[in-house]
Amino acid sequence: MAENTTPTDKDAPLRDDIRLLGRLLGDTVRDQQGEASFELIERIRQTSVRFRRYDDLDARRELEGILDALAREQTIQVVRAFSYFSHLANIAEDQHHIRRSRAHLLAGSAPREGSLAHALDKAARALGDAAPDELAGFFDDAFVSPVLTAHPTEVQRKSILNCQTVIARLLDERDRMRLTPEEQEANDAALRRAVLTLWQTRMLRPARLSVIDEVNNGLSYFDTTFLRELPRLYASVEDRLGAANGELPAFLQVGSWIGGDRDGNPFVTAEVLERALALQAAAALGFYLDELHALGSxxxxxxxLVDVSDALQALAERSVDHSPHRSDEPYRRAIAGMHARLAATWTTLLGNAPPRPPVAAAEAYAGPAELAADLETIHRSLVANGSAALARGRLRHLRRAVKVFGFHLAPIDLRQNADVHERVVAELLATAGGVADYRALDETARVELLLGELASPRPLASPHMRYSDETESELAIFRAARAAHLRFGPGVIQNCIISKTDDVSDLLELAVLLKEAGLLRPRENALDVNVVPLFETIEDLRNAPGVMDRLFALEPYRALLAARGQLQEVMLGYSDSNKDGGFLTSGWELYKAEIGLAEVFARHGVRLRLFHGRGGSVGRGGGPSYQAILAQPGGAVQGQIRLTEQGEVIAAKYGNPEVGRRNLEVLVAATLEATLLAGEAAAPDPAFLDTMQVLSDTAFAAYRGLVYETPGFEDYFWQSTVISEIAELNIGSRPASRKKGTRIEDLRAIPWVFSWSQCRLMLPGWYGFGSAVKAWLTTHPDDGLARLQHMNREWSFFASLLSNMDMVLSKTDLAIAARYAELVRDTALRDAIFERVRKEWQDTVDAQLAITGQQELLDGNPLLKRSIRNRFPYLDPLNHVQVELLRRHRESHDDERIRLGIHISINGIAAGLRNSG
Known part of the structure; x- marks a missing residue:
């Protein structure tokens, strides 16, 4: 399975890696499946490359003929081979990005856009003499947090990811080291073994993933990337800023929803939350124990030979390590004592013995601050006594890790739907005898009643009453959160998020439930977690500023907000707003909501932190994070930002430590630039805003007209995509729909977008834009195009929107999508809808090229264009085979091998597209 491209010289190593991995995969197929299977797969590959590269229609007909004639077992072998090649190509591309980054650094090139070095240099130039103070102020107040979420587009098993990690490490070794012939031979053999292991590792899970499985998957990225790379990133920033700034506060942290996100997931219970928190604590404490052991050595x-401080000497004397062999080694004695205390902390918090036993029993640490203080004692002693260099390695990184990760590793957010909170509060009120039918009250009456409950220290729930299963479960979650605060500290759970927020009472209902668990204490005006509204639909986004305005006008809530430092977080949903109103309108309404929220918060003197609920795909708010953050309206960032990292994007961004470090840098760099350097660009030309509103209105009508107002569209969607099969695939703990049935309104945004990606139509990422631009140009024939071109040049929001759409359009393939459309049984319905989609796609491409001035899609992004050129010949056979398997599966539901082939093809296509969910 060789790869033939004509890259520039700098891409030659990428070509070599792809050829190497393709050859090893081909050899593995030949050895494991036989010469005939290898020859078949190689013929398919060569034919697909000929068709895709040279637009050879004879090759296309030949390819279709080969694939249509495959027997069942041949089909599965072909799907496996091309799926694994997609995975291997991803590894090669990631390694090439690392290679190119190192080449820039070795050549002494100027820092690249998106790096922290570039952002800090840019700030120094722009701010002049004020730069040191401005940067110090930024880092004092900044908060940047990627939040890992488990969603059913993460199709990779951890075992597969482990195999890929081994292959990436071996490629990296070949690239960085000059190997001797013997070392080269050993590396070749190890690569061959790794590819064989990958081929023989089951790609799919035999059973649906549990929430705890998802927790463990998420923890693997802490072990691989976060625990080590975050401290190094902090050290790099501190060194670049200079000694005058001292140690930076913990402004960059990783959060998680895994184990706390209950919205639509009945499997997240109080017991699951408690276990997730314990697993996280074990990961953090285990890392510290290992690092202390290494530090002691x-x-x-x-x-x-060296002097020590009095504090260090006292720490050594308090140690439980009394070995005569270390009597004159105070640092080792001190560290052994710290290790013993940390081991006791493990037992106290987790109830069992740690993996590495201490030298003797000791008193547990009361919290991470005590451990940090002991590490500080070691640091100060080293610095004061001529050993400062020794304080800058492992010790420095461990000190930072303890301050960032504590004993809890990462804060877990709690999330639940507003409707659930409403039902629980209604039951509590009715049972307590206060209000017989809370849900019948209007908004004004609800707010008045809830404020009264918040003012009273009296709980509503009684331990002597039996409530519905839903109410019992919700109360148990909040009580578990309170217990976790007492056990691990307040950093363990910091946010409670309300899905589908549409008015003030939604926030106050959550506040009442927090009061029931002791997380809100009226007499002290104490609120232990952030109450975070999530505005998701188009209507909710439009109402968001008004809801927050009314909320801040309530004095009791403002008093509670004072306990949170007058900072209010608001989450914005990209996925559901897109499914509700389409790509263009979703982006525009999010932008307007941010402007409105910034104005409301400024008027009330409350600090705004936005939490962006972005997915991996453009249809769910995905795309490059750097451009997305810089495209935010003025006043929306304010040094504070959280954003979700979802699905397969987590593996793509953080599965490799160096790639993960780069992605973390991007988030900080963009937040810094958006906060300190926005300048006049923060206020776009009013004419741009007017134009966007007109475009959005037309796009909204076009999208809603197709998806929600076209009779039979629901049937078209379910029959022409893999949505039914995705619902069966064991790729997540969460059901595909919020309710039973096939209504698009009830379908989760994630499988909605994932399904359109699989059939290569990518409809949620572009539909409606062509109609909008066409209508605009009709009503503005003289200057309409010039206006749009000007917006693309001068307005980062519009440019980012077009850039993301450029990527999606380039991954769309109408010829392949047409084959999926043939699965629709109603011929008239199929032809009518697909022709409508085809016309909108052409109008959108025409508009994109006219506005950007490109001759072809992705002219402005040669790296992605190259990537697509390399990988699409390997995706086309997967799509073709998937269509045929879907046809066979829907004719005969009892063939497990066909179902297996479909599920493997879903995995392979997702890997090839990289940001499909």
Whole structure:
């Protein structure tokens, strides 16, 4: 399975890696499946490359003929081979990005856009003499947090990811080291073994993933990337800023929803939350124990050769380590004592013995601050006594890790739907005898009643009453959160998010439930977590500023907000707003909501932190994070930002430590630039805003007209995509729909977008834009195009929108999508809808090229264009085979091998597209 491209010289190593991995995969197929299977797969590959590269229609007909004639077992072998090649190509591309980054650094090139070095240099130039103070102020107040979420587009098993990690490490070794012939031979053999292991590792899960499985998957990225790369990133920023700034606060943290996100997931219970928190704590404490052990082996400094501080000497004397062999090694004794205390902390918090036993029993640490203080004692002693260099390695990174990750590793957010909170509060009120039918009250009456409950320290729930299963479950979650605060500290759970927020009472209902668990204490005006509204639909986004305005006008809530430092977080939903109103309108309404929220918060003197609920695909708010953050309206960032990292994007961004470090840098760099350097660009030309509103109105009508107002569209969607099969696939703990049935309104946004990606139509990422531009040009024939071109040049929001759409359109393939459309049984319905989609696609492409001035899609992004050129010949056979398998599966539901082939093809196509969910 060789790869033939004509890259520039700098891309030659990428070509070599793809050829190497393709050859190893081909050899593996030949050895494992036989020469005939290898020859078949190679013929398919060569024919697909000929068709895709040279637009050879004879090759296309030949390819279709080969694939249509495949027997069942041949089909599965072909799907496996091309799926694994997509995975291997991803590894090669990631390694090439690392290679190119290193080449820039080795050549002494100027820092690249998106790096922290570039952002800091840019700030220094723009701010002049004020730069040191401005940067210090930024980092003092900044908060940047990617939040890992488990969603059913993460189709990779951890075992597959482990195999890929081994292959990436071996490629990296070949790239960085000059290997001897013997070392080269060993590397070749190891690569061959790794590819064989990948081929023989089951790609799919035999059973649906549990929430705890998802927790463990998420923890693997802490072990691989976050625990080590975050401290190094902090150190890099501190060194670049200089000693005058000292140690930075913990402004960059990783959060998680895994184990706390209950919205539509009945499997997230109080017991699951408690277990997730324990697993996280074990990961953090285990890392610290290992690092202390290694640090002790390194700091073998002896009395008589080095002086130590009185504090360090006292720490050594308090140690439980009394070995005569270390009597003159105070640092080792001190660290052994710290290790023993941390081991006792493990037992206290987790109830069992740690993996590495201590030298003796010791008192547990009361919290991470005590451990941090002991590490600080070691640091100060080293610095004061001529050993500062020893304080800058492992010790420095461990000190930072303890301050960032604490004993809880990452804060877990709680999330639930507003309707659930409403039902629980209604039951509590009715049972307590206060209000017989809370849900019948209007908004004004609800707010008045809820404020009264918040003012009273009296709980509503009684331990002597039996409530509905839903109410019992919700109360148990909040009580578990309170217990976690007492056990691990307040950093363990910091946010409670309300899905489908549409008015003030939704926030107050959550506040009442927090009061029931002791997380809100009226007499102290104490609120232990952030109450976070999530505005998701188009209507909710439009109402968001008004809801927050009314909320801030309530004095009791403002008093509670004071306990949170007058900072209010608001989450914005990209996925549901897109499914509700389409790509263009979703983006525009999000932008307007941010402007409105910034104005409301400024008027009330409340600090705004936006939490962006972005997915991996453009249809769910995805796309490059750097451009997305810089495209935010003025006043929307304010040094504070959280954003979700979802599905397969987590593996793509953080599965490799160096790639993960780069992605973390991008988030900080963009937040810094958007906060300190927005300048005049923060206020776009009013004419741009007017134009966007007109475009949005037309696009909204076009999208709603197709998806929600066309009779039979629901049937078209379910029959022409893999949505039914995705619902069966064991790729997540969460059901595909919020309710039973096939209504698009009830379908989760994630499988909605994922399904359109699989059939290569990508409809949620572009539909409606062509109609909008066409109508605009009709009503503005003289200057309409010039206006749009000007917006693309001068307005980062519009440019980012077009850039994301450029990527989606380039991954769309109408010829392949047409084959999926043939699965629709109603011929008239199929032809009518697909022709409508085809016309809108052409209008959208025409508009995109006219506005950007490109001759072809992705002219402005040669790296992605190259990537697509390399990988699409391997995706086309997967799509073709998937269509045929779907046809066979829907004719005969009892063939497990056909179902297996479909599920493997879903995995392979997702890997090839990389940001499909």
């Amino acid at each position: 390194q700091l073998s400094l002896a009395v008589g």
